[in-house]
Amino acid sequence: MAQFEYDESGGTSLYFLVSFYALFLIPITYWLLPHSKKEINEGKLYTCQCEECNRKKKALVAVAPKKSVLSTFKWIVLLLAWCVFILLAYKASQLERDHQEYDPYEILGLDRDSSDSEIRKQYRILSRQHHPDKEGGDEVTFMRIAKAYEALTNEDSKVNWQKYGNPDGPTAATFGIALPAWIVDQSNSVWILAIYGLAFMVILPIAVGTWWYQSIRYSAVKVLIETTQIYFYFIHKTPTMNLNRALMILGASREFNQVHNKEVCGRPSDNEEVPMVMRAINEVGQNKENPFCQPYSVKARTLIHAHLKRYLLPPSTLEIDKDYIVRKCPMLIHEMVSTAGQIVIYKHIGRVKHEPKLESIENMMKLCALIVQACLEKKSPLYQLPHFNEKTVIHCINKKKIKTLTSFAKMSNSERRQMLTHMSDNEYNDVENVCLQLPFISVEYDIEVRDDEDTSTVTEGCYVTVVVRLERNNLEAHVEEGNVEVENQEANVEEMEERSGNLEAKVKPKVWEKQKKKVHKKKSGGGNAKKKQKVKKALLSKEKQNGIVSPVSSKEEEKENSECGSEGDDDDCDDKSKISGDEDTNITSDEVEDEDWNNYQKDTKRKEKVLESQSRESYLVHCPYFPDEKNEWWWVYIADRKSKTLITLPNMVYDLKPGKQKEVLLQFNARKKGVFNYHICVISDSYLDLNQYIPVKLVVKEHKEVKRESSDDEDDKEENDSDGSDYTTQDESDDD
Numbered sequence: 001m002a003q004f005e006y007d008e009s010g011g012t013s014l015y016f017l018v019s020f021y022a023l024f025l026i027p028i029t030y031w032l033l034p035h036s037k038k039e040i041n042e043g044k045l046y047t048c049q050c051e052e053c054n055r056k057k058k059a060l061v062a063v064a065p066k067k068s069v070l071s072t073f074k075w076i077v078l079l080l081a082w083c084v085f086i087l088l089a090y091k092a093s094q095l096e097r098d099h100q101e102y103d104p105y106e107i108l109g110l111d112r113d114s115s116d117s118e119i120r121k122q123y124r125i126l127s128r129q130h131h132p133d134k135e136g137g138d139e140v141t142f143m144r145i146a147k148a149y150e151a152l153t154n155e156d157s158k159v160n161w162q163k164y165g166n167p168d169g170p171t172a173a174t175f176g177i178a179l180p181a182w183i184v185d186q187s188n189s190v191w192i193l194a195i196y197g198l199a200f201m202v203i204l205p206i207a208v209g210t211w212w213y214q215s216i217r218y219s220a221v222k223v224l225i226e227t228t229q230i231y232f233y234f235i236h237k238t239p240t241m242n243l244n245r246a247l248m249i250l251g252a253s254r255e256f257n258q259v260h261n262k263e264v265c266g267r268p269s270d271n272e273e274v275p276m277v278m279r280a281i282n283e284v285g286q287n288k289e290n291p292f293c294q295p296y297s298v299k300a301r302t303l304i305h306a307h308l309k310r311y312l313l314p315p316s317t318l319e320i321d322k323d324y325i326v327r328k329c330p331m332l333i334h335e336m337v338s339t340a341g342q343i344v345i346y347k348h349i350g351r352v353k354h355e356p357k358l359e360s361i362e363n364m365m366k367l368c369a370l371i372v373q374a375c376l377e378k379k380s381p382l383y384q385l386p387h388f389n390e391k392t393v394i395h396c397i398n399k400k401k402i403k404t405l406t407s408f409a410k411m412s413n414s415e416r417r418q419m420l421t422h423m424s425d426n427e428y429n430d431v432e433n434v435c436l437q438l439p440f441i442s443v444e445y446d447i448e449v450r451d452d453e454d455t456s457t458v459t460e461g462c463y464v465t466v467v468v469r470l471e472r473n474n475l476e477a478h479v480e481e482g483n484v485e486v487e488n489q490e491a492n493v494e495e496m497e498e499r500s501g502n503l504e505a506k507v508k509p510k511v512w513e514k515q516k517k518k519v520h521k522k523k524s525g526g527g528n529a530k531k532k533q534k535v536k537k538a539l540l541s542k543e544k545q546n547g548i549v550s551p552v553s554s555k556e557e558e559k560e561n562s563e564c565g566s567e568g569d570d571d572d573c574d575d576k577s578k579i580s581g582d583e584d585t586n587i588t589s590d591e592v593e594d595e596d597w598n599n600y601q602k603d604t605k606r607k608e609k610v611l612e613s614q615s616r617e618s619y620l621v622h623c624p625y626f627p628d629e630k631n632e633w634w635w636v637y638i639a640d641r642k643s644k645t646l647i648t649l650p651n652m653v654y655d656l657k658p659g660k661q662k663e664v665l666l667q668f669n670a671r672k673k674g675v676f677n678y679h680i681c682v683i684s685d686s687y688l689d690l691n692q693y694i695p696v697k698l699v700v701k702e703h704k705e706v707k708r709e710s711s712d713d714e715d716d717k718e719e720n721d722s723d724g725s726d727y728t729t730q731d732e733s734d735d736d
Contacts, residue, residue, distance in 0.1 A: 050624060056626075059627065104148035147167060223255070239354045257297075270295075273318055281311060300325050303326075333371075337650055365685065373687070374626070382404075400419055439684070458699065463670075466666040
């Protein structure tokens, strides 16, 4: 019969305590210890000594002691925890074993090869010595000696000892429970039950509930789910979005609301200070739409505008709030771009009616760089350089026609110094140091069809993989080698400004130029022509639902939309709207399970798994007005800039380092045959005027169908094969 005993001495419970303690201590230590030293490149840190950079350094240094104290406290606690563990392990190792093997020879002090006469002689000596009636005798020792003598001389006792390890025969098995006896003591039952109830009915549910509540509130990139829902709604509502609209949506993020984020603090002084800043800036604007009209959104929008204009705020109130909001903006804008890409996928599978335009997505990207550099949209990109004010920028434009960072880097050192004679040597050194570290991304690419035998030929209907290889280098070094064409860069800048509406005066036709008259389309003649147009429009809209919209279909649709907008046939326009409306409402579950949507879900899950483990260390950005250190990140995607359509979703690259190539895979479906002129776009989230647009010419050939024999010939061939064959296939044998 088994017997259970609690640990009265505390030895067994000490083993349990050491094991349980190590179960938590070792993983926590592994998590806290640094696994590898971060790579530090020479020239990674800017050596700018301008007033704004010095102010930023002082602010970061002021926060450093708090982090240092927390780090020191962490190491002290970890060291004490290991000291306690070593002490407990040492005490456990010094404990004697409770169970000892019964050995009568050891009790009598004899060797195992002793004879019977030697056993009797030793027994008489020990019995006289330890007899209870003798002086100095011990009853317990005498009983042990008598029992050992019996185990060696009595045949039955000797057999029991050799067989069961005990001269009395088999005994009940004893199991020790690694818990101290006071836990099951009746006098302590109330306290033990209270501790169990507190641990399993209060602490554990609260911990699990808190973890679950946080997990359902935040996405994988630590952005509130409600914020993503706001982005999704307003980006879908306004497909064509300018910078002000994007900034308004950004200001409505729930991260800036005190109700959803406890880190945000509201002050009574905001009721007086925020309206004063709004009147001084005069660019915030009013909007009665919810949540743009809420106080938190108005305040966030006002502070972002103040940051872009580099407006001085009260240092003890609004300046602190502005730094917190601006610090959050880059990650929130990344979520906006990701949400826009998700809407594009939804549009292609027919789950939404509208998709954001290419200019809208690029305006979001541009907003991120504007916030990092604290620069207005209409300002020159030269404002990113230290000690550059309005007077210096106007001087550069008027004297040397320098409008871009690329053209500024192309100048020789003597020309730059001659142009900036009003700067001191220290100020010019700051400009030179920053100019030396400006990034230039070298782009190489290969076009492959990985699912086909002929990987170099692109046919309609196949998935095209563009392998883009990126390498980060310094802008000035590439300019000296002649690898950068300033004219192309300036043309790209002008193109971006034209699309954002900054150069409307430049694109206006001259008064003396002859204006082209609008040519109105004639009405279609008969009912058959109308039916053909309806069928064609229905096919075009169906192609848009099946995957990435091809430039051919989008151009035809834009052409027909323009015809509907002119003095054309109103009935055709009404019929087209009916067709598109019916297709949007008749969405089946099979259409939702489109291949593009499945690929996007797989990519999203894969990105979420590796997002936290992915290295985000690269070169630091020169951004003196940004309240925290910022690394260079880049969006990479393919677009048709002529039709203003997005071909692939933007892919964020975090870890571009000098001398190391980064490979990015961009995939899309070639829906139509023809020759398409695309661009590989490499957009910076931190710098203005340093984006790359690499032209890509894609030739999509007609898909060659495999000629198959007629059904009659196939049947005859199968009959001949079956008559002349001596074996059966696996399917035939199964049928038999």
